[in-house]
Amino acid sequence: MKKIVFIASLVLCFLKIDAQDMHFTQFYASAQYLNPAFVGTNVCSRVSATYRTQWMGVSNAYRSYLVSFDHYLPSYKLGVGLLFGNDVAGSGELKTTIINPQIAYETSLNRKISLRVGAQPGIGIRSINFNKLVFGDQIARGGNVSTIETPTQSRTYFDASAGILVYSQSFWIGSSFFHLNRPNESLFDLKEARLPVKYSIHGGYKYVINNDKKEPTNQTSVSFVFNYRGQEQFDQVDIGTYYTRYIFNLGLWYRGIPALKAYKPGYSNNDAIAIIVGVQADKYHIGYSYDMTISKLTYATKGAHELTISYQFCEVKKKRRKRLLVPCPKF
Numbered sequence: 544m545k546k547i548v549f550i551a552s553l554v555l556c557f558l559k560i561d562a563q564d565m566h567f568t569q570f571y572a573s574a575q576y577l578n579p580a581f582v583g584t585n586v587c588s589r590v591s592a593t594y595r596t597q598w599m600g601v602s603n604a605y606r607s608y609l610v611s612f613d614h615y616l617p618s619y620k621l622g623v624g625l626l627f628g629n630d631v632a633g634s635g636e637l638k639t640t641i642i643n644p645q646i647a648y649e650t651s652l653n654r655k656i657s658l659r660v661g662a663q664p665g666i667g668i669r670s671i672n673f674n675k676l677v678f679g680d681q682i683a684r685g686g687n688v689s690t691i692e693t694p695t696q697s698r699t700y701f702d703a704s705a706g707i708l709v710y711s712q713s714f715w716i717g718s719s720f721f722h723l724n725r726p727n728e729s730l731f732d733l734k735e736a737r738l739p740v741k742y743s744i745h746g747g748y749k750y751v752i753n754n755d756k757k758e759p760t761n762q763t764s765v766s767f768v769f770n771y772r773g774q775e776q777f778d779q780v781d782i783g784t785y786y787t788r789y790i791f792n793l794g795l796w797y798r799g800i801p802a803l804k805a806y807k808p809g810y811s812n813n814d815a816i817a818i819i820v821g822v823q824a825d826k827y828h829i830g831y832s833y834d835m836t837i838s839k840l841t842y843a844t845k846g847a848h849e850l851t852i853s854y855q856f857c858e859v860k861k862k863r864r865k866r867l868l869v870p871c872p873k874f
Contacts, residue, residue, distance in 0.1 A: 564721070564741050565607040565630040565639070567595055568796065568817045568832045570770055570781070571871045572851035575611045575626045575645060577745060577770070578706035578719035579661030582647040583615035583622015584869045591853035597834075598847065605847075606631045613645070617866075622647040622661075635676045640668040641702070649866075656711050657867045663704040663721075667738075669728040670697035700726035702738070710869045716746030739775040749870040763788045766872055779814060785872045792830070792872060794819035799837075813837050815846070821872070828853045 567573045573593045574581035590612045598604035613624030624645040631638050643665030651657050678690040706719035721741040729736035747768030755761040766785040772778065783796035796817035816837055821830035834847040 564774060565595075565605070565628065566772070567593055567607070567609070568781075568798075568834055568847070568849050569593070569819060569830050569851050570745070571768070572821075572828070572830050572853065573609050573611070574871075575613060575624055576609055576628065577743065578708060578717050579624075579643075579645045579663040579704060580647050580659040580706040580708035580717055580719070581622075581869070582613045582624040582645045582661055583649070584659070585613065585615070585855060586866075586868065587855040587857035588612070588614040589853055589855045591851065593849065593851045595847060595849040598845065604632065615649075620649045622649065622659075626663075626665075636672040638668075638670045640670070642666045642668075643702075643704070651867070652709070655867075656709065659708040659710075661706045661708075661719075663706075665702045665704065666699060667702045667726060667728065668697055668699050669730065671730060672696075696730075698728055698730055700728060700738075702726050708869070710867070712867065712870060713750070714746070714748045715869050715871055716744075718745075719743045741772065741774040743770060743772040745770040745772075747871055760789045766870075768871065779812065783817070785819070787872065790823045792819070792821035792823070794821070794832075794872070796832075798834075826855050826857075828855075 567576065570577045572591065574584070575591075576593075591610070593607075593609040595607040596605070597607070607628070607630045609626070609628045611624060611626045613622055615622050622645075626641065626643040626645060628641040628643075629638065630640075643663050645661060645663050647659050647661035649657060649659045673690075673696065677686070681688055681690050701724065702721075703723045704719065704721040705723065706717060708715065708717035710716070719742070722738045723740060725737045725740065727735050728738050745768075747766055749764055749766045752763040752765060753761050764787045766787070768783060768785065770781040772780075778800070779798055780800055781796055781798045783794055785792055785794040794817075796815075796819065798814040798817065800812040814837070815834040817832050817834045819830060819832040821828065828851075830851040832849045834849070836846050
């Protein structure tokens with residue numbers, strides 16, 4: 544009876560796996576992943592890359608990668624782009640791969656405020672290496688035998704997302720919705736695992752302290768930003784500030800909702816405090832962040848590291864356009 548209960552528990556846990564999308568601390572450096580309405584907001588064509596390793600204290604925890612490209616077509620007021628991402632988690636190498644073509648339309652509401660709407664008709668691929676997993680029937684039969692389970696190695700599905708963004712020279716606010724068609728990502732043909740809709744509300748305000756155009760090294764500003772996101776029963780908010788002086792950026796973030804929501808008694812919704820440093824030099828933007836876990840997982844996880852880099856294919860000073868640009872940090 545104990546063996547039967549044990550095997551049944553393992554099978555049920557495997558059939559019902561609730562997972563969330565990969566997330567990034569420097570989400571404005573990965574703006575195409577945050578909201579497709581950001582596609583083409585830069586003055587020049589741009590390619591960006593992000594690497595994140597999370598919970599180094601846990602064996603084979605999480606590793607996430609993003610590569611994106613975007614370009615603006617001024618004649619059509621369109622931004623076009625392509626986003627590729629990959630996330631690897633756990634000993635079974637559970638992988639999520641996304642391939643997302645993107646398009647965004649830009650228009651002016653008045654002389655000071657602009658509107659952008661974006662669409663993302665993408666493809667998702669969910670896969671796992673079953674050779675690295677041990678199933679209940681293998682344990683019951685003494686181990687070192689083949690399993691009778693017949694899951695597929697991967698599943699490919701269509702994934703639709705959209706977003707909207709309103710901004711001026713000093714503020715921006717947007718919202719995005721992912722997995723609108725709730726695709727089935729189950730690795731079992733006879734089972735369904737619908738990907739829950741992910742939503743995000745994000746924005747900020749940039750306050751210019753010194754805008755000395757004659758001496759760029761004196762230019763300073765402070766940006767106050769937030770990003771609220773949720774997926775099924777889980778939600779969190781990132782809130783923080785960036786200080787920018789000339790080419791250098793320094794940011795401090797808090798992630799969680801401690802006073803308003805706790806998923807279980809005794810477990811407050813505190814996740815992490817993050818420190819972000821960045822450099823904007825000519826065509827390159829580079830950023831690094833470290834997440835210090837402040838929940839009860841502090842000693843087990845050892846935080847997260849994240850590195851971002853982007854390259855634009857022209858010099859902004861030589862590429863003048865009569866466009867209102869989103870003022871959020873882009874390193």
